[in-house]
Amino acid sequence: xxxxxxAYGPARRSRxxxxxxxxxxxxxxKKSYLYLGATALTLAGxxxxxxxxxxxxxxxxxxxxxxxxxxxxxxxVQAAPAENGLSLPGTLRAWQxxxxxxxAAGYLKRYLVDLGDAVQAGQxxxxxxxxxxDQDRIAARAQLAQAEAELALAKSTNxxxxxxxxxxxxxxxxxxxxxxxxxxxxASVNSAKAQLARLNELSGFKRVTAPFxxxxxxxxxxxxxxxxxxxxxxxxxxxxxxxxxxxxxxxSAPGVTVGLPAQISLRELPGQVFSGSVSRSAGVLxxxxxxxxxxxxxxxxxxLLAGASVDVSLQLPNxxxxxxxxxxxxxxxxxxxxxxxxxxxSTLKLLPVRLGRDLxxxxxxxxxxxxxxxxxxxxxxxxxxxxxxxxQAAKVEPAKPAAKS
Numbered sequence: 001x002x003x004x005x006x007a008y009g010p011a012r013r014s015r016x017x018x019x020x021x022x023x024x025x026x027x028x029x030k031k032s033y034l035y036l037g038a039t040a041l042t043l044a045g046x047x048x049x050x051x052x053x054x055x056x057x058x059x060x061x062x063x064x065x066x067x068x069x070x071x072x073x074x075x076x077v078q079a080a081p082a083e084n085g086l087s088l089p090g091t092l093r094a095w096q097x098x099x100x101x102x103x104a105a106g107y108l109k110r111y112l113v114d115l116g117d118a119v120q121a122g123q124x125x126x127x128x129x130x131x132x133x134d135q136d137r138i139a140a141r142a143q144l145a146q147a148e149a150e151l152a153l154a155k156s157t158n159x160x161x162x163x164x165x166x167x168x169x170x171x172x173x174x175x176x177x178x179x180x181x182x183x184x185x186x187a188s189v190n191s192a193k194a195q196l197a198r199l200n201e202l203s204g205f206k207r208v209t210a211p212f213x214x215x216x217x218x219x220x221x222x223x224x225x226x227x228x229x230x231x232x233x234x235x236x237x238x239x240x241x242x243x244x245x246x247x248x249x250x251x252s253a254p255g256v257t258v259g260l261p262a263q264i265s266l267r268e269l270p271g272q273v274f275s276g277s278v279s280r281s282a283g284v285l286x287x288x289x290x291x292x293x294x295x296x297x298x299x300x301x302x303x304l305l306a307g308a309s310v311d312v313s314l315q316l317p318n319x320x321x322x323x324x325x326x327x328x329x330x331x332x333x334x335x336x337x338x339x340x341x342x343x344x345x346s347t348l349k350l351l352p353v354r355l356g357r358d359l360x361x362x363x364x365x366x367x368x369x370x371x372x373x374x375x376x377x378x379x380x381x382x383x384x385x386x387x388x389x390x391x392q393a394a395k396v397e398p399a400k401p402a403a404k405s
Contacts, residue, residue: 070387073394074342074374075329080322080364084357086314088246092297094306095241096212099232103205106130111221111233119210119236126208126221126233133206137199144192151185158182214238239306242297243279246312247290251357255316256281262295263313266304274304276312322356322364329375330355330363339369340376340383348376348387 102108111126113119158178165175218235227233244264248256260278276297285291295312297304331338331350338350356364369375376383377394 071390073377074391090244090246094237096238100234102227140196147188147192154182154185250289253291340379342374342391
């Protein structure tokens with residue numbers, strides 16, 4: 001039996017290499033440190049992810065706290081007047097204006113009035129010679145006389161036949177024929193009388209008269225001209241009263257009533273105002289969504305000329321209560337129409353509003369605000385809800401009841 005090593009001979013070499021215990025311990029420690037480092041980094045990443053939103057959310061607050069408080073110009077919201085003024089363009093027209101034609105055909109004998117003359121109702125304006133009409137009247141009188149003579153003969157003949165038929169001298173048929181001839185004669189007389197009356201009536205139109213009092217604004221008549229009725233001889237206008245039609249917008253139409261006062265002014269007469277009143281309106285809106293309204297103006301002194309352009313001012317009651325804000329207080333963005341209102345605690349609040357009419361420098365607000373609220377003028381885009389601001393009252397003009405339209 002062999003011994004391993006020692007004095008008995010060399011020891012047998014092992015098939016496995018010897019294990020270095022210290023080296024293995026050092027490798028295990030390195031792996032542990034790596035695992036711990038990776039875990040620490042992971043935890044730090046999660047912490048960073050969780051803290052980032054908070055840091056971002058707190059950053060504006062910190063910046064806002066550090067930034068100076070803005071000073072903004074504000075005005076108080078005003079209540080709109082109970083009445084609003086409406087100014088509309090119009091054109092003066094004569095109360096009555098018509099072209100005068102000749103009813104009878106013939107030749108103009110003479111005219112008695114000219115351009116600009118004032119005339120009274122029924123006044124003679126011109127005379128017409130009507131030779132054809134005169135001949136027709138003569139013929140009509142002759143036809144009437146003939147018809148009356150034939151009627152007299154038919155009456156006497158009918159009387160004799162009626163007596164003879166009672167005696168049995170003639171047949172009933174012959175007597176009926178004489179009665180029919182009498183009825184036809186009466187109809188012929190009536191027809192001749194009607195024809196003569198028509199021609200006599202037409203003959204009266206040889207005298208051209210004024211249908212109403214007014215002023216001659218045009219004369220086309222010349223002596224000797226052929227008159228057939230299609231051409232006008234004169235134009236007559238009554239300018240003692242004038243009318244002007246205006247188109248009232250739909251938003252103001254409910255306030256239009258008969259008798260509503262109106263003020264009329266002309267650029268050619270600065271400082272002078274003429275009074276009128278609404279005489280009638282169409283009662284329906286046209287395709288442009290406006291109400292045709294007619295205003296009557298007294299012009300007995302003749303200071304106003306028909307055809308002139310005028311401005312008509314109406315004081316109309318507001319259809320619904322409204323507030324007024326300056327036009328430069330409005331904010332228009334993706335959220336619609338808004339205003340920036342400064343609250344009692346000096347914080348800002350963005351309020352949506354519903355607008356009414358655009359009055360130029362001012363806007364009507366129907367919903368979203370209350371009287372006395374303070375709104376910011378020329379609000380910058382950087383304003384936010386809840387932001388603290390310093391409100392400084394701005395000087396504004398008082399609300400004006402009149403608006404140009």
